[in-house]
Amino acid sequence: MSVNVIFISSNDPELYHVMVKKLREKNIKQNYQIRRFNAFGLYKYSSILHIYPDNVKYVNVTVDNIDKIIENHLLNGKIVDSLLYKDEIKNNVKIGKLHIYHKQLRLVLRNSGIIDPEDINSYIERNGYRALAKVLKSMKPDDIIEELKKSNLRGRGGAGYPTWMKWNFSKNTENDTKYIVCNADEGDPGAYMDRSVLESDPHSIIEGMLIGAYTIGAKQGYLYVRAEYPLAIKRLQKAIDDAKSYGLLGKNILGTAFSFDLEIRLGAGAFVCGEETALISSIEGKRGIPRPRPPFPSTNGLWNKPTVINNVETLANIPLILLKGGDWYNKIGTTESKGTKVFALTGKVQKSGLVEVPMGTTLREIIYDVGGGILNDKEFKAVQTGGPSGGVIPEKYLDTEISYESLSQLGSIMGSGGMIVMDKSDCMVDVAKFYLQFTVDESCGKCSPCRIGGKQMLDILTEISEGKGDDNTINKLYRISSAMQKASLCGLGQTAPNPVISTLKYFEKEYIDHIKDKKCNSGKCKSLVSYSINKDECIGCQLCAKRCPVDAIVGDKKIAHSIIESKCIKCGLCYEVCKFNAVVMA
């Protein structure tokens, strides 16, 4: 016998109490456990009510219409149609019973949080290694390429190159020795999609690599993981060992002629090693610096042999595509971009987390429906996608459907999946400076456009943040950007100006405020800000004085305070904590 449970999530705290009271009046309270829960998607509905075990969901329930549910549903078993939650099913993702729930569809993260990542049986139980068995039993390499072609899976590392083409190039290149490499050198600030998959479902990556190796004819593979991911490395190694002991890795896999071995290689923390030619150098034991392409790794890769390099998320998709079929996968997403994308949703958002949505979901849906909106109900300013190679997207484009194409049209990129939400207290000059500082630190120094250009741009941005620019400053930024984009050797330098160009594109006025008016309205650029206390408003509550980390605020209780400018470090804490708007930012 199932227990009856009513879950209530509402903006109105009274709703819960009214429900309890009314059920008590009807003398049926004892039949139910009534529980409060934190629902997703509340921003759209004032309340969500979920009745178990009937599995019926109502929305917009209020103290006024709650009787309808009690009378009809609870007492008479009749569903109240007018309040029923109807899952919004987009045409492009409705496939049989497969539908998205609260905007999310978990393909890559299908096992995350469900299986024990250190138990191979836990993976096998959930159709793990079934795709490998299917492939070995009944598919030729060309069949697999065909299936991937149908699925239209594109690389999830950021560039979006069709996976089937990459595999096909390596497959068609004659050579006794070929390699497959998993690029798990995830380094974008704020991005942790790959780490999560490696830690939560390591076998799915191994299975993806096995299928790739079988397709192109590789006998050896490498997992290039950054050393900063110790838990991912530990779980991957355990997964490799377990797969070997089961005969799913190693010589004559599952008794067939196919043999494949896998080793982990650790990256030592250089961001540029995520670039595939630098990654190859690093695995070869050399300094991790890029080389010009072509030739591409698919024909001339590791030790000059044909090498397929795929991102973690790409590989995690492979087993599912081969199990369910390329046509199945192809139905999910937009015309050009298929499947789902995992995002690490962070920044000024209420429910930060790892989110997987079908391509074609809008930025607004991700930030507001899944993410629950902006932290502390502040005003949205921009969302940054694609990390140091990406850009910011302002409010007017929030309804853009996500795809490789749409994001690059907006001057950002899909990238690997970092998504950082910013509110009005973020300064766009400061944001551009942050990302540029990152790429300058991480530039390998081999080519001068990146090495020198990045540094020049950073110097200019620093000047702007100090209010030192002139009429020509913005032009200079554009000119150096253009040179870096055209002449840098690898993606790191070519895309490094993106955060600057996109903030200039959408928030040029903010740059001009800094340069001409010497003002930073968000208060982030310390040299342009000063704080003072309005004596008429200050009641001398001493809150700011207590919170000031450098004791720069003086004043006795109940007497207006003042700030000692020479001591002030402009952290803005007093401004934030003052309840009387007595602290003034100028």
Add this chain to the structure above:
Amino acid sequence: MNKFRSIDDFESFKPEISNNKIKILVGMGSCGIAAGADKVYELFNEEISKRGLNGIDLKKVGCLGLCFSEPNVEVQIEDLPDILYGKVDLNFAIRIIEEHIVEGKIINEHIFDKPYIDVLNL
């Protein structure tokens, strides 16, 4: 466990499935552990044996995706809805054992909606 000698050998393999009707899943990615999930897991482990509770699977799982509410613990009991508790500290973990596991009463706090459906069940 022996090696699978053939594809058929593998395909006919059925991992042993536990008959336990109570499952406690602790989200233990790096983020969960950083928020204290490992201590919560240890506490469950100790309490289960200390109280002599039977028929419980205590499982370490990966990331549930809800970073804002780490550490996350999911409790699955037959005849009760699956419940995802967020922000589970050691005190709350004891309450999960005493109220939810032992008495079958879902705790009226810290419940978070799981924002997705298991794609394999569809």
